[in-house]
Amino acid sequence: MSAPNHFFAEALMLLGGAVVAAPLFRRFGLGTVLGYLAAGALIGPIAHLITGAEEILSVAELGVVFLLFIIGLELKPSTLWRMRSDIFVLGGLQVVVSGLLLMGAAVFTGVLDWRGALVAGFGLSLSSTAFALQILNDRNDRNSRYGQRSFSILLFQDLAIVPLLAMISILASQAQPSPAAAWRDIGVALAAVAAMILAGRYLLNPLFQIIARTGAREVMIAAALFIVLGSALLMQVVGLSMAMGAFLSGVMLAESSYRHELETDIEPFRGILQALFFMAVGLSVQFDIILANLGVLLAAVPAVMLIKGLSIYALCRIGGSPHNDAIRIATLLPQGGEFGFVLFTTATGVSIFSGATASLLISVVTLTMALTPVVAALSSRFLSGEDHEELDEDFDGAGSDILMIGFSRFGQIAAQILLASGRDVTIIDDSADRVRQAASFGFRIYFGDGGRLDILRAAGIEKAKIVAVCTHNRVITDRIVDLIRSEYPNVRLFVRSYDRVHSLALRERNVEYELRETLESGLVFGRQAIQALGVDEDTAEAITADIRRRDEERLQIQAVEGVRAGSHMLFNRPVLQPEPLVKPKRNEG
Structure with missing residues (x-):
């Protein structure tokens, strides 16, 4: 088979493996990552249909x-x-504590000397950014509190690769590098970061403006790829990681008006290449080394994951994370990472340990990666009590004509009317699940507690023409209304009421408009019922309007005379005592 045809066949097999494995594994609740790993292992080391995993991995990164x-x-x-x-x-402590504990475990076994154990320990202390973030994406948890903390740890690990590579050079030479060389390397790295910041602030927006005027969509995509790959290469040249360069360029463009278009342009490439990365890890599994060292791996893999998991849990708890969040982070980051491959290969090149040891450590990293989706899925077994998940409160872009507090069934219906009229609506809700679900449908929704004054201000209450309180709990609704009335007495309040008594209580608080959550739906239901029994549409509508009017007049009377007043207005006839039910008589005619 010619080279082009061979390349085409390999690409077709990889795509086919992804198409089959990802939906299948997701269907059984195992996650797409494990599906990609299994597909790669089946295509490569098991069926031997594809070789050269290293080349694929270098592209897939x-x-x-x-x-x-x-x-x-x-x-x-x-x-x-x-x-x-x-x-x-937190990130720094995780690398240091996990690294020292894993180093101690390696020294205790007597397999490595202190230099090799130091490199192995800190190499295994680094986790896989790709695996962890893909699992967070699958769960829609990247913006959760534990997701943000997990990302913070991963970000420091990406930064730590530079001093860890320098450590290997020092261990190899057993001599301190010259201060001049060290300061030069630091200066070059800082200059590169500064250049990226300046370019992001002063050059990139004008560049995208010029490209946008051309109307050439493909040029905008090419420019996005150029920015990402160029910044990644720049950081690699100065000794930082490519991922760190891409991350910094993204941060510099976070406030750009072209942010959403750039994300749309890059996302397809990200999805395909990241799937390819997981499949390449599966392709690189060396089953011969695993079988030859099965006993060592059966002890080393769970030991590494346990040491990392326990240390991460303890550090997160010390850092203020609740038990459930600490469990989630600990079961998300117990694996080795991509940078472990780099460190172990570099250490082999300078003879800190042998190639066989490096292959064994790489197998440990690969197996911990493969087990991570399983361990993360089992995390729910260790969670305790009621788990009220929280997201980071980020109100960028908030501030609309209407501020809606609460987005359960009632608020969702009301918001559709408001948006259909062309009004902007800012929504805040304290349910992470509702926030994620509503955001996926394009609502401008933010996570936050509407009973906190700082949250209301951040959400733009001072700009709002109407505040709609649509929470479903009466106590919470009253607390929010009282807070708003005390701090913003002139704001126009529209409030969802729990029942008739609650409506009267809200009127005492001088809300501009309140509505019982079941009133209109009950009226529509009754109208449809009498129409089904033969009443014409106009008569049914007139009856409904009359009941609505009587209900409002009765509420006004009750607001003055008390809740028991106005009973004579319930129906068109006097209120009667109910008669007991009796068994119908049989017609004996």
Whole structure:
């Protein structure tokens, strides 16, 4: 088979494996990552249909690069600055603590000397950005509190690759590098980062404006790819990771008006290449090494995952994460990462340990990757109590004519009317599931507690012409109404009422409009019922309007005279005492 045809056949097999495995594994709740891994292992080391996994992996790593760029687009510099504690403190402690514990375990076994154990320990302390973020994406949890903390740890690990590679050079030479060389390397890296920041701030927006005027869609896509790959290459040249370069370029473009278009252009490449990355990991599984060292791997793989998981859990708990979030993070990041391949290969090149040891460590990393989706899926067994999930409160872009608080069934219906009229609606809700679901349908919805004054201000209450309180719990509704009335007495309040008594209580609070959640649906239901019994449409509508009018007049009377007043207006006839039900008489005619 000629080279072009061979390449075409391999590409076709990889695409076919992805198309079959991903939906199948997702259907059984195992996640797409495990499906890609299984497809790669079946096509490569089991069926031997494809060889050369290293070449495929080197190309597929661009999927991780594109993923970090898209994440950067969603993180403004201000948001990144807010995460600095988790990145540098929690992330730094995770690498150091996990690295030292794994080093100690390696020294204890006596397999490696202290230099090899140091490299192995810190290499295994790094987790897989691609695996962890894909699992978060599958769960729609990337913006959750635990998702943000997980990402912060991964981000520091990407930064840690530079000093870890320098450590290998020091261990190989057993001599300190010259201060001048060290300061030069640091200066070059800082200059490259500064150049990217300046370019993102002053050059990229004008560049995209010029390209957009041409109307050439393909040129915009080419420009997006050029920015991502160029920034990745620049960071690699100065000693940082390609993923870090792409991430920084994404952050610099996070406030650009072309952010959403760039994300749309890059996403297809990211999806395909990231799937290819997981399949390439499956292709690189060396079953001969695994079988030859089965006993060692059966001990090493669970030991690595257990040590990392327990240390991450402890650090997250110390850092303020609740038990459930700490469990989720610990079961998401127990695997080895892509940078472990780089560190172990580099250590072999400078004779810190042998090629056989490097292959064994790479097998440990690969197996921990393969087991991560399974471990993450089992995390629910260790969760305890009621789990009220929270997302980060990010109100960028909030501030509309209408601020809606609460987005359950009632609010969802009301929002459709408001949006259909051409009005902007900002929605806040404290249910992470509802926020994710509504955001996927294009609603401008934010996670937050409407009973907090800072959240209301961040959501733009001072700009809102109407505040619609659509929460379904009476106590919560009253608390929100009281807060708004005390801080913003002139705001126009439209409130969902729980029942008739609640409506009267809201009127005492001077809300502009309230509506019982079941009133209109009950009226429509009754109208349809009498029409089905033969009443014509006009008469049914007149009866409905009369009942609505009587209900409102009765509410006005009750607001003055008390809740028991106005009973004579319930029906067109006097209120009667109910008669007991009796068994119907049989017709004996």
